[in-house]
Amino acid sequence: MARCIFHIDLDAFFVSVEQVLNPELKGKPVIVGGDPERRGVVASASYEARPFGIHAGMPSSKARRLCPQAIFIQAHFSLYREASAKFMDILADFSPDIEPLGLDEAYLDVTGCVEPYGSPRQLARAIKERINKELKLTASVGIGTCKVVAKIASALCKPDGLLEIAPGEERALLNPLPIAKLPGVGEKTEQVLKEMRITTIGELASLPLDTITKRFGAMGAVLHNYANGIDDREVETPGEAKSISQQLTFTRDTLNHNFLEANLHNLCQEVCQELRSQNKRAKCIAIRLRYTDFKTTTRQVTLQEASDVTQVIFTTAQQLLSKTLAEPKKPIRLIGIRVSSLVGEEKQLSMFDSRTRKPAHLDKAIDKIRNKYGPTAIITGNGIFPESS
Ligand code: DCP
Numbered sequence: 001m002a003r004c005i006f007h008i009d010l011d012a013f014f015v016s017v018e019q020v021l022n023p024e025l026k027g028k029p030v031i032v033g034g035d036p037e038r039r040g041v042v043a044s045a046s047y048e049a050r051p052f053g054i055h056a057g058m059p060s061s062k063a064r065r066l067c068p069q070a071i072f073i074q075a076h077f078s079l080y081r082e083a084s085a086k087f088m089d090i091l092a093d094f095s096p097d098i099e100p101l102g103l104d105e106a107y108l109d110v111t112g113c114v115e116p117y118g119s120p121r122q123l124a125r126a127i128k129e130r131i132n133k134e135l136k137l138t139a140s141v142g143i144g145t146c147k148v149v150a151k152i153a154s155a156l157c158k159p160d161g162l163l164e165i166a167p168g169e170e171r172a173l174l175n176p177l178p179i180a181k182l183p184g185v186g187e188k189t190e191q192v193l194k195e196m197r198i199t200t201i202g203e204l205a206s207l208p209l210d211t212i213t214k215r216f217g218a219m220g221a222v223l224h225n226y227a228n229g230i231d232d233r234e235v236e237t238p239g240e241a242k243s244i245s246q247q248l249t250f251t252r253d254t255l256n257h258n259f260l261e262a263n264l265h266n267l268c269q270e271v272c273q274e275l276r277s278q279n280k281r282a283k284c285i286a287i288r289l290r291y292t293d294f295k296t297t298t299r300q301v302t303l304q305e306a307s308d309v310t311q312v313i314f315t316t317a318q319q320l321l322s323k324t325l326a327e328p329k330k331p332i333r334l335i336g337i338r339v340s341s342l343v344g345e346e347k348q349l350s351m352f353d354s355r356t357r358k359p360a361h362l363d364k365a366i367d368k369i370r371n372k373y374g375p376t377a378i379i380t381g382n383g384i385f386p387e388s389s
């Protein structure tokens with residue numbers, strides 16, 4: 001089932017908080033930031049100041065030149081922190097899956113929370129209304145099937161906006177946008193892409209993956225996915241990883257079962273090592289395959305007992321892979337594994353179960369060597385199959 005992700009961003013945050021406390025500032029060009037006389041910079045500009053070309057990060061002296069009538073205010077961080085805490089509390093009332101980004105932004109996974117509201121749009125309206133009523137602030141909400149699409153959507157509809165990008169409509173919306181609108185593309189990347197004659201997100205999306213990874217490495221593959229509206233990152237509540245995942249995009253699409261299995265084994269090993277280092281076990285195992293046409297399938301099973309044993313998790317993932325490969329075949333561009341429903345040490349009685357004791361000892365020894373000499377220091381039989389073959 002498609003996920004429903006919100007990106008919620010308060011408009012002109014610092015300035016808006018100041019305007020709540022001093023309503024005379026409303027509707028005027030207001031700037032919160034450093035003193036123009038003392039090499040200060042703009043932290044936040046009201047929407048009335050923006051048509052003058054003023055934006056965050058600009059020297060305050062320049063902002064004053066561009067708009068002499070602008071009202072400058074020193075930042076009051078304790079006020080912003082207080083407003084931020086209330087903002088996050090409101091969001092947490094709508095979904096437990098909340099990932100704050102800085103003070104005035106958050107991702108919310110609302111996949112399971114939409115029903116009582118009728119639609120994602122109505123849920124977003126309810127959130128905006130509460131923010132408005134309780135904080136007297138406006139927020140912009142982007143709705144999409146993944147983080148990157150939701151984030152782009154909220155930026156496009158600011159201020160006080162609401163933009164939903166329905167599943168399947170991602171490419172149409174992203175294609176014409178300038179490349180700088182893609183999260184992860186900073187000034188440097190933008191420059192290099194320009195030299196490659198790529199100026200829109202659509203041009204990046206249609207480029208062969210090879211071309212982009214040659215220039216930017218693994219980050220290139222991530223940006224290429226983003227440009228195609230694909231982003232598998234979960235909304236992560238801080239301090240508590242709900243899942244651990246690893247994935248690999250192949251340089252060439254493949255249908256070779258042994259090759260896929262070997263790579264899956266390596267990914268399982270990495271995920272399980274991370275599980276063990278966090279003293280966690282997983283109950284839920286999922287594999288993800290992305291085909292040459294970017295269509296993605298996920299298959300998942302729940303184990304009877306949570307495990308952190310590589311052999312147990314790999315065998316389960318291997319069965320999922322075989323089942324999926326039995327279906328009509330299309331070449332595969334990516335394979336991934338995710339373990340979730342994590343439980344802590346106290347529930348790990350089966351660690352001493354005689355059936356799993358031996359593999360657990362083996363894992364411990366392998367972890368030690370890999371921690372000391374790196375992930376390629378030891379590869380067990382199942383994982384010997386280099387990615388490039
Ligand atoms: N901020 C800052 N310095 C920057 C950028 C931001 O101090 N260079 C602070 C002030 C902003 C807050 O972080 O109010 C949030 O940053 P945003 O980029 O979300 O900017 P705004 O909320 O001000 O405006 P927008 O309506 O574009 O979100």
Ligand code: CA
Pocket residue numbers: 009010011012013104
């Ligand atoms: Ca903001």
